[in-house]
Amino acid sequence: MQIRQGLTIGFIAILIIIGWNGDASAAVTSSGEINVDGDSRGRVPASSNVILILTLGIDRSLAEPGEEIKTIETKLPVGFSVSVNDVRSVTRDGQSIAHKVLVPTGLLQIMLTKEVSDFSNSLYEIVFKSKTPSITNPRAxxxxxxxxxxxxxxxxxxxxxxxxxxxxxxxxxxxxxxNVPPAPVKGLKIKVDTSGENDVLITWQPSQDGDVSGYFIYRDGKRITDQKNREIASFVDLNVLPGKHSYTMEVYKTSLLRSRPAAVVIVNVGLDTVNPTPPKALQIQDLGGIVNIIWQSSNTPDVEKYQISFGTSTDKLKPLTNGVIEAEPDKQDDYIFSLEQQLKVGKYVYAVEAVDEVGNRSTPITQVLRILGEPFPAVITPLSNNEKFNQVTFPIRTIEDAEGKFMVLIFDINGMLIKRIQPEDADQDNEKNLKWKGKNEDGEIVESGIYIYQVQVGESYKNGTLIVAK
Structure with a gap:
């Protein structure tokens, strides 16, 4: 539905009704609110032709006999008037329903051809035109x-x-x-970003009129934003195409009660030559066949996408063909990209770059993933005489740049630490492999069951499970 401003002024109001406690005999429940399109404060200009949208959510799940809905009746505020031909549509859950319109003095009655007798929860919408009173009213x-x-x-x-x-x-x-338009904006200034970005900074003096709701800003004759706060006095127009552009703005009380446009200002916007800032907080999670790559947004607002790269070292990174992720404006939570990879023991590097609308790239942010060797065997029998089965061996990672202290922690199924294994322990014979013979810190053989291990090499670690069977 398109609403134009002419000699009369129109607006859209939204009335939502969903959950209300009537008298003790009413099991059909609902409650509601009324809103105005383009004005979140619920205001309309006097002496205007208006279009109202009543949206009712009615809960009939507990309806009783005698509570079948035949008519939806609206008692209009004093000074509002409606005619039979002013009702545009009546729908239930988006589908038109047959009805008859009655307009007794001060009322709008929608009489349904078929009464509502089912037990569904439904959304009803009634669209009609009305005329507002000629006098102001703080609460109609x-x-x-x-x-x-x-x-x-x-x-x-x-x-x-x-x-x-x-x-x-x-x-x-x-x-x-x-029904008086606000005064035009004062102090409008349009400045092109001088750092190399193709952005335009728009500033003005905030209106002192308490009835003002906000500002409409236009570029090349098209509205680019609705600044819905009277006290805000700036806006940044991002990623403007190079070339000449005209700007103006209007002050508004409601979407259809606006000031004269401000004098047009023309600026010349150059090319974007600035690289975005890198994304933040890169994390890599190896889930065994699935690798999650997690990061947070770049601080640069004109980033359009992120490119993920992968390799065995920073100088061997290659962009992933399926690793292009579209940027989400104003995203507050993490980006998460899941990659199917079966990784062998070794070191792997992941990188994420921010890319803006013209292809400028940030410095990549990188993170290393180290895959440790698997312990063997996965099931041990400590009472066996065969060393292949009475102990589990934990190999250190088989990569050249291994750094940090090598340690293994054993936990029971309840998460209690029962054994800490280090190369300097008396029962260990080398620094490349650590062994556990199914004993706790007191040297006693543990009970049969499932145990959790954590292999640590420096800041890298890996968790897994073992089975002890006596």
């Missing part, structure tokens, strides 16, 4: 109720509440404000 209340087949109300009037979870008007009332 809409009263909504459901009527049954006998013409009797189903419970009391719907009560207000925060239904949509949005930071907007949570009341079943609107404020009628004077």
């Amino acid at each position: 209340e809409f009263k909504i109720r459901l009527i049954n087949l006998k013409g009797r109300p189903i419970g009391e009037y719907i009560k207000p509440g925060n239904i949509d979870g949005e930071p907007n008007n949570d009341m079943l009332s609107l404020q009628i404000i004077p």
Whole structure:
């Protein structure tokens, strides 16, 4: 639906009704709020032709006999007027439903051709045109109720509440404000970024009119943003195409009650030549056949994608053909990319680069993944005389640049540490392999069962499980 500003002013209001406690006899429940498209504060200009959208969520899961819905009745605030031909549509869960419109004085009644008698929870929407009063009103209340087949109300009037979870008007009332446009913006300045980015900084003096909701900003005749805060006085237009561009802006009270546009300012935008900042907090998780690559966004706002590379060293990194991830604007949580890889024992390097809209690349952020050797065997019998089966061997990683202290920790299934194994222990014979013979710190053979090991080499570690069978 397209709404234009002419001699009369239109707006869209949204009334949402979902969960209300009526009188004791009403088992059909609902509550609601009314909002105005383009004005989260629930305000409309006086003496205007307006389009209202009533959206009702009705819970009939506990409906009783006599609570079949035949009519949806809206008691309009004083000064609002509606005609029979002003109703545009009536839908249930997005599907049109047959109805008849009645407009007794001060009321809008939607009489359904087929009463609602099922036990479903449904969303109803009624779109109609109305005229607002000529005088202002800080609180013009809409009263909504459901009527049954006998013409009797189903419970009391719907009560207000925060239904949509949005930071907007949570009341079943609107404020009628004077039909006077705000003054044009003052102090508008347009500056091109001088650091090499193709961005444009827009600043202005904030309006002192308390009825002002925000500012519309236009580039080359097209609206590029709705700045929905009167006190904000700046905006950065990112990734503007090189060349000449015109800017202007409007101050607005509602989406259709706007000031004259400010004088047009023309600027010349150059090429983007600045590399993005690198992404942050790179982590690598080896899940055995699946490697998770995790990182956080670059601080550069014009990043369009991230390129993941892989190799056995930093000088052998190669971009992954499936490792291009589209950037998400204003993303606060981590990016996670899962890669199917069966990695052998060794050292691997992962890198992530930020790439902007013209291909400028950040310095890659890198992380090393070291795959340690698997212990063997996975099942030991400590009471056996065969050394192949009465002890488990933990090999150190088989890569040339092994660094850090080599250690193995053994835990029981409850997470209690029962044995710490180090190369300097008396029962160990070399620094490349550590062995566990199924004994705890007191030298006693542990009970049969599942045990958890953690192999540590410097800051690298690997967890796994073993089985002890006496």
